[in-house]
Amino acid sequence: MTRVAIYARYSSDAQSEQSIEDQVRVCRARAEREGWTVVEVYADYALSGASASRPQFQQLIRDARAGQFEVILAEALDRLSRDQEHIAGFHKQMSFASVQVVTLSEGAISELHVGLKGTMSALFLKDLAQKTHRGLEGRVRAGGSGGGLSYGYRIRRGLRPDGTPITGEMEIAVEEAAIVRRIFTAFAAGQSPRSIAKVLNAEGVPGPRGGKWTASLLLGGAGRETGLLRNRLYIGERVWNRQRFIKDPSTGKRVARPNPREAWITTSVPDLAIIDAETWDLAQARLSANRRAVLDLSSSAAEPTANRGERLGTVRRPRWPLSGLVRCGVCNGPLTVMGPNGRLGCANYVERGTCTNRRTILRGVLLPRVLVGLKERLLAPELVEEFVRTYVAEVNAANRERGARQAGLEQQRAKLTRQIRNLLELIKDGHGGAAMAAEVRDLERRQEELAQQIAAAGEPEPTPVLHPNLPALYRRRVEALEEALADAVTAMAATEALRALIDAILVFPGERRGEVTVSLRGDLAAFLHAAGEPEAGSGDAKKAANLTVGGLGREVMASLDAGTGFEPVTFRL
CATH class of the missing domain: 3.40.50.1390 (Resolvase, N-terminal catalytic domain)
Known part of the structure; x- marks a missing residue:
């Protein structure tokens, strides 16, 4: 069969x-x-x-x-x-x-x-x-839509005079159009995109697709003319074919690529205009002035602005060790860099006005506090003892569950073996047919599946054993890591090692003005891994830093791995 x-x-x-x-x-x-x-x-x-x-x-x-x-x-x-x-x-x-x-x-x-x-x-x-x-281009040149729906518009529904349904056309959404006019008027009058977004969020005005308003949503990008303030449809000009999509062969996902401006197709659709020409021109003049100011600040006298911008786009900036790990303790939103001095502030407070945490902290101050906390506050004896006690209990419970499941699977496999043996005896005696042979093959297939499930269950997990001098070993690893972060040659590897230890760094507003409280949250299993690596033979700090994370030290926990289901450890810095 x-x-x-x-x-x-x-x-x-x-x-x-x-x-x-x-x-x-x-x-x-x-x-x-x-x-x-x-x-x-x-x-x-x-x-x-x-x-x-x-x-x-x-x-x-x-x-x-x-x-x-x-x-x-x-x-x-x-x-x-x-x-x-x-x-x-x-x-x-x-x-x-x-x-x-x-x-x-x-x-x-x-x-x-x-x-x-x-x-x-x-x-x-x-x-x-x-x-x-080609079909979309023809529709756009005829004044129709080429796809996509901008804020301020909705799909037009209804029937044409000949009775056919209306497709591929938009009309102005009155409520959203009023918000668009309000944004343009406020920006043209000198209000910043950030403050506009804050006011709209405070009033509960839903953004595009029901989300929150942000400054980046309003500004967009000048190159592709994205962002609400650059959308020329608001003055009755539809721009199409600004980008194309190609498939990334490694992921199978579509990736946008910009088309040259000469390939853009612009058509007049005056019936979709929301903003008058004067307000539009004032807004675009301010956008251009802001862009020139930024480019002038980022360029030098000896290097043309365009060349410098092109060069900056191709240079990989060094990664800050804590990038993406620092979050607001009030709303759990990301902290963003504010201003040229490198202060970190809650993005939801700065960009959206949806958080009350207005405290900031210097990046240069935060990293030393984190390293001190890792060295001095983490591996407290009572914390490690409680973790190991809980872990041992979990290991024993998992082993009991694994044993019970394996016993049940073994019983099922023994039952299938008896059934197969009985059917084979009947076939040998001449009492079986094609249906019985097919049933034997089905039982054998189920028996193989059970064997795979039994093998996948694995061996019981051994009980972890702690190194007797665990805190001191771990502290030396963090000190070596701190030295490696300061060395340009080893900084990248040390950064990855540090990030492997930390789940999140939470910044809370303190009791006094300007004060912040910092909490570090990480997986204690990863910290114990770091402490359990053997000492670097050469004593070189850089080499020790490279060994901080990357393997499981048998002296620490023979079977401990990150993400075992325990709550992350949190401590104040």
């Missing part, structure tokens, strides 16, 4: 789900004619064949490698994939798993089909993209 899996797919929301049922129906009919047994049906709804990141398609691959069927049946090869690289890789994986791929259109799939059909499918996608782009 040949076990077969059916795969079906359709790619567009505009298509009907009936397409899946039709594909499965004709595949079942083919399997019945061949005498195959359909064991599973996999179907992806409204997902393009240009991407391999389809849930059911990936499950199909996993089950095929697990040996759950011998044949994959689909209506056509392009149902499985339209990408040359993906279909070639899929064919290789199925060949390795000894699974035959058969389609109703092409028959049994070979390397020849993969090459020819893969090329045809790729050309189809390219041709489809070109035709879609």
Whole structure:
């Protein structure tokens, strides 16, 4: 008996789900004619064949490698994939798993089909993209929408005089248009985007897609003319084709790439204008003035602004060791750099006005406080003792659960062994048929699955053992790490080692004016890992810093790993 899996797919929301049922129906009919047994049906709804990141398609691959069927049946090869690289890789994986791929259109799939059909499918996608782009361009040049919906507008609903539904057209949303006018008027009058966003959030005005207002949402970027204050649709000019999308081959996701300005298409749509020309010009003049001021500050007299900007875009700035780890203790929002002196403040307070934490802290002050806290405050004996006690209890409970589960699986496997033995005896005596032989194979398959589950359960986890001089070892590691952070040669490796120890650094407003309280939150398992690494033989601080994180010291905890489910440790700095 040949076990077969059916795969079906359709790619567009505009298509009907009936397409899946039709594909499965004709595949079942083919399997019945061949005498195959359909064991599973996999179907992806409204997902393009240009991407391999389809849930059911990936499950199909996993089950095929697990040996759950011998044949994959689909209506056509392009149902499985339209990408040359993906279909070639899929064919290789199925060949390795000894699974035959058969389609109703092409028959049994070979390397020849993969090459020819893969090329045809790729050309189809390219041709489809070109035709879609051409159709959208024609719609835009005729005054229609090319896709996307800006704040201040909504999709127009209704019927045309001939009775056909209106599609691809927008109209002004009166309530949102009033907010747009208010933003432009305030900005043209000198109010900053940050203060505008704060006022709107304080009044409870929902932003685009129901989110919060931010300064960056209003400003956007000058190069692609993004951001509410740069949207020319508000003065009745639709700009289309500013960017294109290409697929990243490593992730399968689309990535935006800017088009040259000569490729942009601008059409007049005066009926969609929200802002008058005078207010628009005042706002754009202020945006240009602000941009020139920023560029002048970032350029030197000896170097042209454009060249310096291009060079800065290609230089990788050194990473601050605590970047992305510092958060507000009140709202848990990220802390952002405020001003040229490197002060950190709550982004939700600064950008949105949705937090009350107005305290700031210098970056140069925060890092030393964190390092001192790591050295002096973390590995308190009572803290380590409580952690180990809890961990041992968790290990013992997990071992008991693992043992009970393994015992149950062993009982099931023994039962299946007896059933298989009895059926084989009946077949030997001439009492069995094809159905009984098929049942034996099914029982054997279930027995193999149980064996895999038993093996996956693993061995009992050993009880952790602490090094007798754990705090002193750990303190020396942090001191070596501190020295390595100050060395340009080892700073990057030391930064990664430090970040591996910390989950978050929370900054709270203190009781007195200007005072802040800092709490460090981390996984104690990671700290104990760091302390358990063997001493660096050369005694060199840089080498010791590189050993801070990266392996499990047997002297500390033989089976301890980060993320074991314990609450993170938090202490004040």
